[in-house]
Structures are given as C-alpha cells and as structure tokens.
Amino acid sequence: MNDLSRKIILSVAPAARHKAEAGKLLKKDPDFSVMTPEEIASDVISCAKEGAAIVHLHVRDKDGKLTPDLTEFKRTIKLIKDETDIILEVSTGGVSDMNTAERGAALSIPSLELAALNMGSVNINGLAFMNSPSEIRELCKQIQERNIIPLLEIFEPGMVENVNALLSENLLKAPYLYGICLGFEGTQPARTINLQHMANLMPRNAVWYYQEHGMRDLTMCAAAIAAGAKIVRVGFEDSPYYAPGKFAHSNTELVIRLVELIKVLGFETASAEEARKIIHQGVK
Helix, strand or coil: CCCHHHEEEEEECCCCCCHHHHCCCCCCCCCCCCCCHHHHHHHHHHHHHHCCCEEEECCECCCCCECCCCHHHHHHHHHHHCCCCCEEEEECCCCCCCCHHHHCHHHHCCCCCEEEEECCCEEECCEEECCCHHHHHHHHHHHHHCCCEEEEEECCCCHHHHHHHHHHCCCCCCCCEEEEEECCCCCCCCCHHHHHHHHHCCCCCCCEEEEECCCCCCHHHHHHHHHCCCEEEEECCCECEEECCEECCCHHHHHHHHHHHHHHCCCEECCHHHHHHHHCCCCC
16 A cells, blocks of 8 residues: 555654653553663664654663763664664653753754654643743754754643744744644543544644553544544553553554554554655645
8 A cells, every 4th residue: 555645653652751750650550660772772673663663762861760961862772773764753851850951952863853842831740841932942943953853742722822833933844743642640631522622723734643641542542543643652651551451561562553453444554764755744
C-alpha cells in the first residue's frame, strides 16, 4: 500500500519517568523508572524493526532524572542512529526546575528532526508544569532557527490559541505538528468526548498526534485514529499497559500490539521515510 493517507505513524516514548515525576502508580504497576542508554537503544532499535518511525526522548542522567547534561543522551542517540533511520524527537519540557537554556540543550544535536514544545502551563500529578509565554517563544525561536520541526503539545483547548498567537507573531512556520495530550492527572481525562473536542479544534489538513498518559488499554488510540490522528504513541513513558491488567515487558511489545491494532483498523504503519513525507504534508 503506497497511499500515504492510509498510513499511520507510530511513535514510541521508551524511557519511563523517574519515580519523582511519575505521580501515582497502582500498587501492582511495574517499575521501569530507570533505563541505561544501552537498554533504551536496544529497545528503540527493536521498536523500529517492528514499525516505530519516531522515538521521543528526554535528556536524562544515569539515574533517570532530567538534566541539561547531554553526555548520556548523546551516547543513547549514537547507539540508536548507528542502527536505524528512526526519526529523533526530543522534549523541551518535563516537570523540573531547569531554565529555558537547560531545557533547550538538546536542540544542538545534529540528528534531531522533531522537538516537542509545550503550549502552556498546566498542573500534572500534583505539580505545576510551568511553560511561560516568554519561555515558549524562546524555545520556539531556537527550534525554528535550527530547522527542527516543532511538535506543539496541547493539554487544554485554550492552548490552541497560544499556537495561533505564535503564528500571528510570525514565530512559527510550517511544517509543524499538533499533539493532543490526554490522561495526565490534573488535566483532561482520556475520554472520547474530550478527544473529539480537541480534534475539532485542529486546523484543516493539520497533522496531529495522540498521546495518552496512564493508558490502561489501546481503545483511545483506536478512537484517535478514527478521529484523524496521523501519529499515535505508546511507550513506558506513558504506560506499560496494552490491555486491562496486562502490561508489556518491553517497549517493543507495546509497538507490536499497536501495529496489530492499526492493521485491524485497515491502516498500515508508515516507515520513517514515509513519516517524513506525511509530516511535511501538514499545515502550510
């Protein structure tokens, strides 16, 4: 199947949050809070072979905590890129005390293609996740100056207006992606009514992705694809579960489950090369 309109991009976020960031877990939840560069790379390479086209990573130290130190991150990236053509996406956020310069440290990585940029402040897991207007503008400027494609993460409907503000100020240029983020404690629950409302706010021809924190199964991923998502994400950063009470022992297992779902729905997974074409077909 060569029709890109029937292709779905699969993204994987392999590294689980550090315990201090993870929020409340069920007592029976597995603990995947720390992974070494070798473990992450091995899992990502396996995920790419099974159909993942994008990998989302945060810059973390050897203990799994967010850091501006790129030492471990560079080693992870080299291991991944030596073996795959997967699209590299880095976060410029995460609940932490890092300043704007520290949050944007990874933007200097030459192989970086996408950068996740949060479109506003929100409470997550009982903590204030601060993304001030000045911080958003500065990071957006850095992302665009480096010809990296921004992935605009939207947790609440009002954050769409923050995207519009960047456009009106000529701080944002195509291509760019929208991200609908549901399920974080303190934000919109992962329910179809919320997903559909957010999807209705997406501009015509926008390429958008769906991310669900704390997912217990893949039903909302199916709903997102039905609503028009071109990118869906799984990974230990979001949740190890693919069905009620059933958790994956690797990110690869999550990817395989999502690939199965995509095929059942009558779609196919996009290769990294196809994903790049789809991304560049977004909002103009």
